[in-house]
Amino acid sequence: MNLAAMSKNELKEALKRAQEQNACLQERLAEAEKSEQLLKSILEYIPEGLIIAEVPDASIRAISRHGQLLYGRPREAIVDRTGPEVMKEWKVFHSDGVTQAEYGELPLIRAMTSGEDVREEEWIILRPDGKKMPVLINAGPIRDKEGTITGGVLTWIETEKRKQLEEALRESEARYRSFFEASQDAVLLTSPDGEILAANKAAQEMYGATEEELIEKGRPAFVDTSDPRLEAFLEERIRTGRAKGVFRSRRKDGTIFPTEGSSGVFTSMDGNLRTSTILRDITERKRAEQALRESEDLLSRVLDALPVGVFIADEHGGIARVNPAGERIWSGARRVPLDRLNEYKGWWADSGRRIEAREWAFARAFERGETSMNEIIDIECFDGSRKTIRNAAVPVRDASGRIISAIAVVEDISAERRAQEALRNREVQYRALAENSPDIIVRYSPDLHYLYVNPRIEHAVGVPPEAFIGKRIGQLGLPKDLQCSIAKAVHEVGKTGQEQTLEWFWETPVGTKHFQTMFAPEASRDGGVDSVLTISREITSLKRLEEELRRAKEAAEEANRAKSQFLANMSHEIRTPMNGIMGMVELALMGCKDARSREYLGYAKKSAVNLLDIVNDILDLSKVEAGHVELEKSVFGLREMLENLFAIQGSQAEQKGLRFKTHVDPSVPKHLVGDEGRLRQILTNLVGNAVKYTREGEVAVFVTAEVLKQDQEQGEHRRADLVSLVFSIRDTGIGIAPEKLSRIFEPFTRGAQAAEFGGTGLGLTITKQLVEFMNGRVDVRSTLGQGSTFTVSVLLQTAPEEAIPAESLGESIAKVRVKPLRILLAEDNEINRLMASELLKLRGHEIVTADNGKQALEALAKEAFDLVLMDAQMPVMDGEEATRRIRAGEAGNPRIPIVALTAYALKGDRERFLAVGMDDYLSKPIDLEEFERVLTRIGSGDKSTE
Secondary structure, three states: OOOOOOOHHHHHHHHHHHHHHHHHHHHHHHHHHHHHHHHHHHHHHOOOEEEEEEOOOOEEEEEOHHHHHHHOOOHHHOOOOOHHHHHHHOEEEOOOOOOEOOHHHOHHHHHHHHOOOEEEEEEEEEOOOOOEEEEEEEEEEEEOOOOOEEEEEEEEEEHHHHHHHHHHHHHHHHHHHHHHHHOOOEEEEEOOOOOEEEEOHHHHHHHOOOHHHHHHHOHHHHEOOOOHHHHHHHHHHHHHOEEEEEEEEEOOOOOEEEEEEEEEEEEOOOOOEEEEEEEEEOHHHHHHHHHHHHHHHHHHHHHHHOOOEEEEEOOOOOEEEEOHHHHHHHOOOOOOOHHHHHHOEEEEOOOOOEOOHHHOHHHHHHHHOOOEEEEEEEEEOOOOOEEEEEEEEEEEEOOOOOEEEEEEEEEEOHHHHHHHHHHHHHHHHHHHHHHHOOOEEEEEOOOOEEEEEOOHHHHHHOOOHHHOOOOEOOOOOOOHHHHHHHHHHHHHHHHHOOOEEEEEEEEEOOEEEEEEEEEEEEEOOOOOEEEEEEEEEEOHHHHHHHHHHHHHHHHHHHHHHHHHHHHHHHHHHHHHHHHHHHHHHHHHHHHOOOHHHHHHHHHHHHHHHHHHHHHHHHHHHHHHHHOOOOOOOEEEEHHHHHHHHHHHHHHHHHHOOOEEEEEEOOOOOOEEEEOHHHHHHHHHHHHHHHHHOOOOOEEEEEEEEEEEOOOOEEOOEEOOOEEEEEEEEEEOOOOOOHHHHOOOOOOOOOOOOHHHHOOOOOHHHHHHHHHHHOOOEEEEEEEOOOEEEEEEEEEEEEOOHHHOOOOOHHHHHHOOOOOOOEEEEEOOOHHHHHHHHHHHHHOOOEEEEEOOHHHHHHHHHHOOOOEEEEEOOOOOOOHHHHHHHHHOOOOOOOOOOEEEEEOOOOOOHHHHHHHOOOOEEEEOOOOHHHHHHHHHHHHOOOOOOO
């Protein structure tokens, strides 16, 4: 290459190629050095004879250390010698040991000359020292990149050594097989791809599968492949050739369980890679670990929850752990070694001497094995405060008895010591109180001996207290019956630990004295009753007062009975003529054609109705105040009742020129269970008042409901749900003055314009009481001159579906054609008899009258009737007695319908009449609509009582 003729760029390019070639050469030299070093390592450590030779004369270029030992000569004496030279010193025989091999028959020569691959041929070598050595020989050619044979490799091993190795291998395999089968742990032999090749008995038991099933299904069927720990385990084994870990396995039945595995990779005799995995079901260990964690957690929670301080020592006796209570007691904690315990400042409570580090019970327990209890110590806390503690400590020993820790328990008894001091002071005070008490104070032992008696006993019974002490009851002349009563009370207190009360008397020269004694237990330390304390108070004056109160109560009850009887009589005496008045007016109206006369009769009827309302209000108030109101619980049609009420009140509003608005929310049920009559009375009062006190504008009524679910069960049936009904009555009337608003529900309270509107002032009082009987409330908002809003809420029950009638009573009546009836009317009042007869005749019925119950029985014995209208109170024989005799079969049909006509209207009247056998009840004055309803029901053939 002419460097002078080359350009600068060409020189650069040439230099670059030279550098690259140099670098490549350096790399090859490095690789050659590495290969040479590798070959040296192989020759040094291979446990067989190994020779590397070159063509054409089989010159020896390398020999293993084991080969040198076989030749018995150093490497320098062997390397570079040719095959023929070596064969001059060595003789090689065929396996028969007699026929000597020709040079061309030797395995190495055959490999180098013909490229033959020789495998484990048996030969016998005669060493220079005359020793024959059987060997197994392997040989093969060495070729370059083009495939040309450049040399050969020869390896040999002594047959005897091979046999030893094989024997050792067999022994090893036998030991492995013994271990494999006898191992308590599961052992699996697998291929790298997870194919199970063998499984021992423990593995079969662990997986619940036979070896054949394990081999057939392979590893994936018996592990939880979703467990990331399994993937990490397998990756570790691939990377390092061994792995340990915990992962989830799966039994044949699909059960998942935790396993701990240890696995390694090895090469089998046939040259294949294999893995051996030892597995252990650690379910119980996991449970034990979980139990240990739970136990440790429980211990921590117990220590944290303990009200006393707990100090635990480490293995050197220092403070390792302090629970929260301990830190609270000491206002902190210091985890110090044993010799620094004096940082906890304490003084013996009895001597005041400072406690040194190793004097603490905690240190004595650890160093000397002492158990200490109830040591009272005054301490200075880490915040400088002072307390008194009760200290105890015990050593903790292992199974061999060696002390491994100590536990100290510290209790703050500062409050207890203050309490003890206070108790001593109180004992002094209580003794002073007992000694000077006006009551008799006695303490009894369980066997009825006097333990203490205060001086008051002498004032009561004339015996000094000293005479009682140590004696048993009865030894000082106590009456026998009183002894028994006291003994029984003391025994009962000792048995139950409950207080007892006894009243007794003592005859003295100045008369009988009455006492009341309270027996109270006095507890012992073990929780039993140690003694019984009694406090006896003279109640002679109280007994006199009780007697006076008893007499006053009897007088009040008698007055109340008289009042009730008076109300019943008044009800009867007022309603009877009212029935006549209203009946006659009704009859006169029905027959009168003159307009002026009808107007007068209308005024008379209205006055009679107002008077009846007043009577009813007074009777209702009497029943409410006496607590005699009992609400019915029957199914009724709520929406039907509201429609009727709105129709009546709306008509009255229209007559006054008022707008009348109503809205019933869809949530309001059609049927409910409750007292329909009382609910109608509440709404009639409130809506009627709204119409009454409104001159112009409107009256609006809104009704909503909310069902309140109840989950409780009653027998086999679910409890009925409660319904909260809310009624809002709004008007644009005169309103109520603020100063009267708070008293609007009081009896006889009326507004300033009461003279214009009239009324008794009882309606709202009765309404409020009835609402409260229905577990509800009534509220009012009002502005004088602008109007009022009354809001009422009551609680009723939902109606069971089976109790809801297919159609309402009104609907059924409308569909029934009433047939003429033959009616027996038993009524002693001539006017009422005439009025009822005329009304019934106008409706097409045939009437027969009787003046008393006896006449009614006689008429029934002679003739047949469809219905009996029976007055309750009549001369000769009243209606109740007559009904009982009819039902007993003494006259006529014992099943004939009987309806009571009575002026009685107090609590229990209806129930009493129904109890004697009557089918229905009409109170006087008779409501014509109610009268028509009863006649219609009887006439339609429905004899059942509502």
